[in-house]
Amino acid sequence: MKCRKCGSKAVVNMRQHKLALCKDDYLAWVPEQTERFILKYAMFTRGEKILVAVSGGKDSLSLWDLLDRLGYHADGLYIGLGIDGGIGYSPSSLQYARHFAESGGRTLHVVDVEGQYGASIPMLAAGNHRGHGRPCAVCGLTKRHVMNRVARDMGYDVLATGHNLDDEAAVLFGNVLTWSTDFLRRQGPVLQGAPGLARKVKPLCRFYEREMAAYAMLRGIDYIYEECPFAEGSTSIHHKEILNQMEREHPGMKLSFYLRFLEARAQGLLARPGDSSPDLHLCPACGQPTSAPGSCSFCRMMAKSRTPA
């Protein structure tokens, strides 16, 4: 297969775009596309300060790399979750994140959940009904809280995460199977902020997972290969498998599933008549905006975990 741009040997073939590219042209194509998505969805400008949530995996490190290459002001945030899983998952992923930051003279903020809040994610999950079986709900809640706190305290305008198309399509698929209308209304490349709540953006949301893996590999980015040990057997992984099965038979289905959803939503498909944003107030404990009554979900979880049994 030959590169569509220069005719030399292609190394990446994207069936859904009918596009094969050589290494150099692929490494130029990915930032071009990223820039296109950033502009199309009005994610941020070069005058804004961006905080990239960095896990040490291929997506978030590639995102950081791309934003740097495109000339955006992007710093990293690594959140130490205290997950071991028999493979030293958290310490190892921190090493990858640190190494990437140092190699490019980038600024990386590190928050260790146990150091800061007195309990790691597995410990918090063990003491909380949200954590029954799997700490993912506790982990998501904690990460959202920490990311927003750091963004607010350090003056970042935008939080960027490395969610790729496979992630977004799987979440959408899950939300559709259960018709979770509130989540369907909020899902998208951009979640607008509010006073005290940073805008959230997903610049990689239109790249397939394998496209990001190819990018990281061809750019020589060193990243942690292992998935979070708690992800195994999760619903979202199951949904990814089903989507992969459909994608094999219909190349491009994942992308069209996601893009047509965005179109339908833009046309008002998911708007409830008289719909308005939820009322936000400031959590009396942490000061972050919340729509929950009283304290925010994170502070309620923390208060519970501190109550002696």
Next chain:
Amino acid sequence: MKCRKCGSKAVVNMRQHKLALCKDDYLAWVPEQTERFILKYAMFTRGEKILVAVSGGKDSLSLWDLLDRLGYHADGLYIGLGIDGGIGYSPSSLQYARHFAESGGRTLHVVDVEGQYGASIPMLAAGNHRGHGRPCAVCGLTKRHVMNRVARDMGYDVLATGHNLDDEAAVLFGNVLTWSTDFLRRQGPVLQGAPGLARKVKPLCRFYEREMAAYAMLRGIDYIYEECPFAEGSTSIHHKEILNQMEREHPGMKLSFYLRFLEARAQGLLARPGDSSPDLHLCPACGQPTSAPGSCSFCRMMAKSRTPA
């Protein structure tokens, strides 16, 4: 496993309802549930004349049987499509429909597409771009036209079809994967009529396919086992397989996928702001209401098939 109602040996186990029943209790439960759905979705009353679209398969014959048992005024309509597929599909299915009608002294209307319109479904499909590869689009269009014509000409208030939950969930799944918003808005147990357009209802839409197969078998209804030969390899069958795969892991997922969709729709999730029904006018050729400009889609297809090459 024991029958929940009487304690004797159960013959049907519905995991999603956590309900096992013996033959007699199952044969009482299905009409009870059918009546419940008819009332819940306000499908029709005992004062209305119902036309059941009968294919000779388990679902439509069971539906007819159930409406009879429940004391509704229901006659049958069989549409001869002229499909052979190496198994004499159409002649064989007509025999089952006729036998069922005669055994119960029921009224069955028969319309033969080739006799009435000069060409069978495979012949129409061969001469039409809709039929490329598969005659399903031509067949659906023709059946909708014929059903509505018979309902109108013979004074039926309602058209009832035997679509079961597996059918409805697969259609919904397909419409969601492509975000076909117009179809999503219209899908449901009841499609309201208009002057000249009969109301359409699906009283079996909450029964799993295997529940209807069990009902037909236990009632001793003789039906054609073969699927339409053109269905093999179709997208809807592929979607059914994917849903079956998910149902095996999460019993009840098909039902909750469908019911939560209906709830979300009832809450206005799928309404476009300022949405209104499409403008209907009468087709100058056949007199049926249509939203297409000029003649209706069926008459345009027929005009094309009559044009000499």
